[in-house]
Amino acid sequence: MLIRVSESEWRAFGATCTHLDCTVQYRSESQQIWCACHNGFYDLNGRVVAGPPPRPLEEYVVRVRGEEVVIARRN
């Protein structure tokens, strides 16, 4: 999932919950990432805020080149 945090800042995470593999979603009202399966919450850095997920979401590197957004694996 790709999130635009501010005008110039983007973040990308794997949308798979680290708990039991469900697909997570962005909740605009709380500005958190949420997994509906077992009520796991992550902040916009992908870190676990509440619920059973054991690890942060997998984060990807985002580079904006003009009109293009390029997402790549770390390393």
Next chain:
Amino acid sequence: MEQAEPVKKGGRWQGWLEERLGWDRLSEFLAHKKVPVHSGTLWYYFGGITLFLFGIQVATGILLLLYYRPTAAEAYESVQFIVTRVEFGWLIRSIHSWSANLMVLTALIHMFSVAFLRGWRRPRELTWLSGVLLLGLTLALGFTGYLLPWNTTAYFATKVGTDLAGSVPLVGPALARFLRGGDEVTGATLTRFFGFHVALLPALMTALLGLHLALVQRFGISTPPLLESRGDVPQMPFVPNFVLRELMAWYLALGALGMLAALFPWPLGDKADPFAPAPAGIRPEWYFLAAFYTLKLLPSRLWVLESEQAGLIGLGLLALWWATLPFWGVRPDGRERTRLVTGTGVLLIAWLSTFSVLGYIE
């Protein structure tokens, strides 16, 4: 040259069958078979009702097979075709789904009644164990069948269930890959689950059911120890008294099933979309709700274990503890651990019911 003995008894056909099947021995056996009559006799009918519902599952499952297609591209549409275009297709599918749920319910009632009436005591330990395995197979049939319509809830339930299988110590990752037919839940998973659901699991179920029923015949129906100690428990003949009563119970079960299936047709939901997030309010079938809610409550880490590993090990140990009841329910000197057995049963029912309700309403 040795000649077959001439037919002596009954008519021509009766004699012919007797000579080849030994029908007289069976009717002799049935004539002497008795069922204890007491205030808990009602509970004896639930095993038979579960068997009846299994029969309904086989019959309606065969009918659904006439139109169902087990691929990710066609599964949802084929079920949609069954419920909208096939004559009475909606009813057959609704009966299959409702009957599956009622079968889990009656199997649970049967299991707890056997536990509380002490039907697991020596020499019926294997009857209990085969029954617990049958419940496990019933749940496996429920889990594999749930994916077959390829809808959203089924897709995520399968993701969660197979990911949980991946947490089993040592063999977990290989097991999850085997169940999924790859790293993710895809059409390959659907095809596998279809095979498990219509061939492998019913075959295992039929074999184990044969063993379970043979053991019930071998040792007869158990009398609760309290009544047994008083002696002279009234009995009723199995044929025709108990059989006719059991048939009435089946008739009532059929009535309840028909009413539920017709008045509350089983919904189909939306087609699974692997790229969409899990929808809010998603939850599994009621019989997995207690486990689901327990997993929801666990913190990220419990000692050195991640939450899903801790949950799986905890639930696995609980199931193992319950399955081995006949072996810890009696002291070495032969006296029963009555309080421990009853307490464990009551706590298990309390956990199942409260956590299921909490899992449903949250």
